[in-house]
Amino acid sequence: MNYLQLATDFIQPKLKGKYIHLETILPILNNLNSDFKVSEIGKSVQDRAIYKVEFGVGKTKILMWSQMHGNESTTTKGLFDFFNFLQSDSELAKNIKENYTLLCIPMLNPDGSYLYTRENANAVDLNRDAFLATQPEMKVLHAIYNSFQPDFCYNLHDQRTIFGTEGFNLPATVSFLSPAYNEERAYNDVRLKAIQVINKMNDFLQQYIPNQIGRFDDSYNVNCTGDYFTTQNTPTILFEAGHYNNDYDRDLVRKFVFIALLSSFTVSYENVIVDNELTKYLNIPQNNKSFYDFIYKNVKIIDNNEEKIINFAAQYSEVVSEGELKFVAEIVKIDDLQNFNGHEEYDCSGGLFSANGDNFPKIGDKASFFINNLTEFNNGVKII
Structure with a gap:
């Protein structure tokens, strides 16, 4: 199966460029088919609506959120491309619907998205507010996490053009992280479950962007959302959409986000060979600031x-x-x-x-x- 062709076929044409805000996505949310349940789950500082999108009836529950940082929209585009695919009659789409329940927050920070800022309207970085949850947007995420009780979390972000893959003179087009749960950055079963999914996504992406997949720094900070949810014993994966040659609008990189998302649902969660998975993960080149x-x-x-x-x-x-x-x-x-x-x-x-x-x-x-x-x-x- 040519995943890059699928990514091209299922692009959501109403989302282009990097300036994606609530008014951009609302018409698309309202036109998702009956397989999706769309509902408002809270308000931002400036009283903009925060929405969730539910899909599937399966046992494995995955919570995803995008645009926690308002100026990081590539994964939002990739997520809507993925929704397009899920509306198709593909056997893989049917398999996802039957075996997974997805709860997606496509825009956690609608104020920052409109203002095109990393922070929310109170000038708070939501990805440093996970432990105390002082902001309304983070309170919404906590409430959804506690009620949904996901088996996995997907934390969807963009990274700057400054990042490359260590050992290669290439941009880090997509990067991943299984966040730490303690200062020692030890590996437990929770991190290893996330690593298994990352390795599968890396395998698929290497076919299309070899040596342009990075491993994000895993320094521990419980205020960061991924670290916090990992400490709560939920395998969490950080997605970072980065740069590809001449793609400053990231309308090509969104395709690699789509490939990552789709390939993550091809994982068999049983019979994990711990040493092999950890070695494969650690062989993904580290992100470095080299561009x-x-x-x-x-x-x-x-x-x-x-x-x-x-x-x-x-x-x-x-x-x-x-x-x-x-x-x-x-x-x-x-x-x-x-x-x-x-x-x-x-x-x-x-x-x-x-x-x-x-x-x-x-x-x-x-x-x-x-x-x-x-x-x-x-x-x-x-x-x-």
């Missing part, structure tokens, strides 16, 4: 009347303006780039930098400049 969006090499500058050849890097920031998401490239690092890669790299061959009357880049400035007063770079990109 910038742009690196410019061999750039001549004049600083205090002295000529130098340097390298510098620029990174996109994401800004919502007039209802649209804009990518704004800013200079973030000068020199000391030996261990970094650029998603786009330019060799300026000793050409002289100029911008706003200066012959040297400044951190925080827009990445719009000239080389030798001839070659123009606008918003990070070389103008041809």
Whole structure:
């Protein structure tokens, strides 16, 4: 079965780009077929509705939530693509319906999603509020968790373009984590159950994005949702949708999220060979911070009347303006780039930098400049 073709066939066409908020998903929620039960389960700080979507009648219960961080929408798109698939007459869709009960919260932080911020409207990172549950959105998640009593939790996120896979000059397009349950980061049966699912998803994804699947850092923090639910003895899997070449809108990466979700339901939960599963998991390369969006090499500058050849890097920031998401490239690092890669790299061959009357880049400035007063770079990109 070609899972990438399935991911393409079942894309939800009404969800595009990264700016996905409640008004974007509501029409789709209202049009899910009768196999789905959609209901409001609470309100956000700014009184926006939080919805759950239930599917299936099976024994194994899985709780999923997306957009806990409002500006992390790739997994939301992948989740709705998965809903599209579940509405089909595929045998695998029927098998999921018969053997699983899914409870999905497609947008836990609707205020942050509208404002395009990581935090909620109280400027609280919900993924640091799991233990105390001070925020209304986290109270909703706790209440659903306690009433549903899931067998597994899927914690769906995005990660920045800065992450690569250790040992490879490749972006971490999808990353996973079986969160720790104690400071020692020991492995128990709960973590191993999550690891078994991660290994299956990794096997499938390697067919499509080899060496671009990462293992997220497992430093313990009980305030983080995954760590907290693992301490409550529920196997929890962190999904992190990352970067793929030239896919800043992440409309290709959503397909890999779909593949991960779908392949997770092909796991046999019996006869776990503990040593084999843990070894496979630990062989997934660690995420590391090894990328910038742009690196410019061999750039001549004049600083205090002295000529130098340097390298510098620029990174996109994401800004919502007039209802649209804009990518704004800013200079973030000068020199000391030996261990970094650029998603786009330019060799300026000793050409002289100029911008706003200066012959040297400044951190925080827009990445719009000239080389030798001839070659123009606008918003990070070389103008041809």
